[in-house]
Each structure stands twice: as structure tokens, then as C-alpha cells.
Amino acid sequence: MxxxxxxxxxxxxxxxxxxxxxxxxxxxxxxxxxxxxxxxxxxxxxxxxxxxxxxxxxxxxxxxxxxxxxxxxxxxxxxxxxxxxxxxxxxxxxxxxxxxxMSSFQLDSPERGFSHALDGPLDMRMDLRNKNSAARILEKASEIKLAQIFRDYGELRQARPLARAIASARRLKPLESTAELRTLVERVCHWIPQRGKIHPASKVFQALRIEVNNExxxxxxxxxxxxxxxxxxxxxxxxxxxxxxxxxxxxxxxxxxxxxxxxxxxxxxxxxxxxxxxxxxxxxxxxxxxxxxxxxxx
Ligand SMILES: C[S@@+](CC[C@H](N)C(=O)[O-])C[C@H]1O[C@@H](n2cnc3c(N)ncnc32)[C@H](O)[C@@H]1O
The missing domain is CATH 3.40.50.150 (Vaccinia Virus protein VP39)
Structure with a gap:
């Protein structure tokens, strides 16, 4: 913590x-x-x-x-x-x-999985009694549902390609860590860091957090x-x-x-x-x- x-x-x-x-x-x-x-x-x-x-x-x-x-x-x-x-x-x-x-306390705790900048499990639950973690959603939700989450809650332009990439990756192995998801997002969104540009993983993590916590x-x-x-x-x-x-x-x-x-x-x-x-x-x-x-x- x-x-x-x-x-x-x-x-x-x-x-x-x-x-x-x-x-x-x-x-x-x-x-x-x-x-x-x-x-x-x-x-x-x-x-x-x-x-x-x-x-x-x-x-x-x-x-x-x-x-x-x-x-x-x-x-x-x-x-x-x-x-x-x-x-x-x-x-x-x-x-x-x-x-x-979220509070900075939550965001800065790697084990809570809220930040794409810190490596940790894909959790993102605010209520630890909630069974639905981000990893579970990424594993169980249909490709269509994932695209909808990224589009509606993250306003991500590449919502569909990202959902497709997740569905394909999880056939081999479920996504487990924030770093794995971040790397996948960077690949799908062709991310090149630029001053003043928001990392696309911020939008993806926001979208998942809203879904996990039914915000x-x-x-x-x-x-x-x-x-x-x-x-x-x-x-x-x-x-x-x-x-x-x-x-x-x-x-x-x-x-x-x-x-x-x-x-x-x-x-x-x-x-x-x-x-x-x-x-x-x-x-x-x-x-x-x-x-x-x-x-x-x-
Ligand atoms: C931005 S922080 C609040 C910070 C607080 N005002 C302070 O100055 O310390 C938001 C808090 O709301 C809690 N929270 C989020 N959704 C909630 C909900 N539906 N019911 C109760 N608490 C919730 C989070 O767990 C988090 O601790």
C-alpha cells in the first residue's frame, strides 16, 4: 500500500x-x-x-x-x-x-491496479467486496461489449481494434497486469509519446474503472x-x-x-x-x- x-x-x-x-x-x-x-x-x-x-x-x-x-x-x-x-x-x-x-491514495497504490504507470494486477475495484475486477471483465466480456466500454466510457477512437486485440490475446493467456494492458494499448494505438498528449491507456483505464465500479x-x-x-x-x-x-x-x-x-x-x-x-x-x-x-x- x-x-x-x-x-x-x-x-x-x-x-x-x-x-x-x-x-x-x-x-x-x-x-x-x-x-x-x-x-x-x-x-x-x-x-x-x-x-x-x-x-x-x-x-x-x-x-x-x-x-x-x-x-x-x-x-x-x-x-x-x-x-x-x-x-x-x-x-x-x-x-x-x-x-x-479516485483518491491519489488509490491511484498511487500499485496493488489496486488503477494506474497504467505503475505495474500491478488489473484490479481497479474501489469496493474490495466487489467480485468484478478489471481482469475479470477483460477475460469474460464479449468483444462487442469491450469495444462499447472503451468507446462510451473512455471516448477511445481505437475502441474496436483494441477490443479485437484483447479478444485475440486472451485466447492464449488472460491479461493479468496493468503493464500487459498498457503495452497492448500502446501497440494498437501506435503510441508515440509527445508533450501534452494524453496517453491512450489513461482513457482505457478510465473506461474499465467506470465499468468495474458501475460508476x-x-x-x-x-x-x-x-x-x-x-x-x-x-x-x-x-x-x-x-x-x-x-x-x-x-x-x-x-x-x-x-x-x-x-x-x-x-x-x-x-x-x-x-x-x-x-x-x-x-x-x-x-x-x-x-x-x-x-x-x-x-
Ligand atoms: C476523490 S476521492 C475523495 C477525496 C476526499 N474528498 C479527500 O479530500 O480526501 C473519492 C473517494 O470516493 C470513493 N468512492 C467512489 N465511488 C464511491 C461510491 N459510489 N460510494 C462511496 N464512495 C465512493 C472512493 O473510494 C474515493 O475514496
Missing amino acids: SRPEHIPVLLDESLEMLAVDRPGLYIDCTLGLGGHSLEILRRNPEAELVGLDLDEQAIAVAQKRLEPFGGRVTLYLSDYRNLPEIEIDFQRVRGVLLDMG LEGQDAFLERTLRLLPPGGRLAAISFHSLEDRVVKHTFLRLADKEAALPLIDILTRKPIVPSEDEVARNPRSRSAKLRAAVRR
Whole structure:
């Protein structure tokens, strides 16, 4: 396991959107190493926090970091899409934060298989109780399904040739390591490193990660159910890291804020998404694709 490290992204901006100076309950749906949560609790002594994550390693680290705040913190090892089922007094909730994707802790741990730059098993499960690893998908999914995953979730131009190459390679031996997949991608995409050009394996790994963790399923329903549970003035802020996630947040917000509807549910606080400053990107290059959108319950 790598050293547990993660720099919280758009920290000031997201906490400002949540207006965390109000007393009450805040929910961090993607606790990670607790970077955002820690700051909410530090900035507001009257804040209580519920944190969720489906990665048991992340929860263990966050639990230690948040220990000094004692009874103000309750943590759940859970998919945030189960939040509406958790027994919480939603009338007390002031803000809900969603900071999607992976933490640097996950990305930098070779044994988790999230990074094509580090050699490790093709795992990519955020929830270690999940049976479906990336290796299993690469072994079992049909060629058509693989092409669909690479195209829809990775927007990879060579989705079909790559699926074909995987189907042919696995007839001899299943793909097992991140390095094997990366080499195959480089061959199929005729990769020549160039400054400023994204490695095609980034897109392939993103696509597989989304499939392994079922990342997009039920996102819109989750956002709507959660916003409906919030009391008036309750806020929701969502940080996304790729256009597929951002699109879901944007469209769900627009639908629920529809002024034509008899009773719009929310007001949108971010006409355009908030993105990291140049300074933040320089300090933390992994923040570069982040987009923050926020809404408040009417
Ligand atoms: C970008 S990190 C959050 C980092 C955190 N804000 C911090 O500053 O330390 C995203 C976290 O969300 C978790 N996660 C991803 N999908 C999830 C889901 N559906 N339910 C719960 N947690 C999830 C990941 O395991 C990861 O720890």
C-alpha cells in the first residue's frame, strides 16, 4: 500500500458553496482520506459530519484522521448511492458533498491496479467486496461489449481494434497486469509519446474503472433523491473529473431547477462549473480536470 496521501481538490470553493459556517449536519459522500471533512469540522465547531466511502482502506485512514473530532463524526462503509436508505435526520442536513473518482491514495497504490504507470494486477475495484475486477471483465466480456466500454466510457477512437486485440490475446493467456494492458494499448494505438498528449491507456483505464465500479449507474437518481430529502436551504456540491460525470450533474440540476415546472426543486448556484485556479493546478496537477457544480434546495 502506498503512503496515504491525497490533496483535497477545490477545497475552499466547495466549502464555500456548501456554506459550511452554518451549524448542523454535513454529509461527505466520498470521504476518501477525509480532506474535505476535516476542514469542515475544523472550520465549524458546531458542524457534525457523516462520511461514506466504499473503500475500506480509505475509511480506515480517514477514521484515524478524524478521531480528534470524536462524537461529531459518524462513518459508514457504504456506496453513497445507498445514502437515502441510511438512518439520518435529513432535516438537520445543511450540506452534501460529492467528490467523485479516485483518491491519489488509490491511484498511487500499485496493488489496486488503477494506474497504467505503475505495474500491478488489473484490479481497479474501489469496493474490495466487489467480485468484478478489471481482469475479470477483460477475460469474460464479449468483444462487442469491450469495444462499447472503451468507446462510451473512455471516448477511445481505437475502441474496436483494441477490443479485437484483447479478444485475440486472451485466447492464449488472460491479461493479468496493468503493464500487459498498457503495452497492448500502446501497440494498437501506435503510441508515440509527445508533450501534452494524453496517453491512450489513461482513457482505457478510465473506461474499465467506470465499468468495474458501475460508476455512472443511478447517479441521476441518487442526486434527485438526495436533493428531495434536503430541507430548504440544504446544499449539494459535486466535484467531477470527467465529462461523463459532469454531464449527469449538469443535466440533473437543470431538470430539477426547471423554471417551467410548477414547483422547481432547487436553485443552481453555479451558472458555469467552477474549475481550479492556475495556482491549484500547478500545486496539484491531478486537479486539472475537476469541475464543481452546486445547488440549493428551495
Ligand atoms: C476523490 S476521492 C475523495 C477525496 C476526499 N474528498 C479527500 O479530500 O480526501 C473519492 C473517494 O470516493 C470513493 N468512492 C467512489 N465511488 C464511491 C461510491 N459510489 N460510494 C462511496 N464512495 C465512493 C472512493 O473510494 C474515493 O475514496
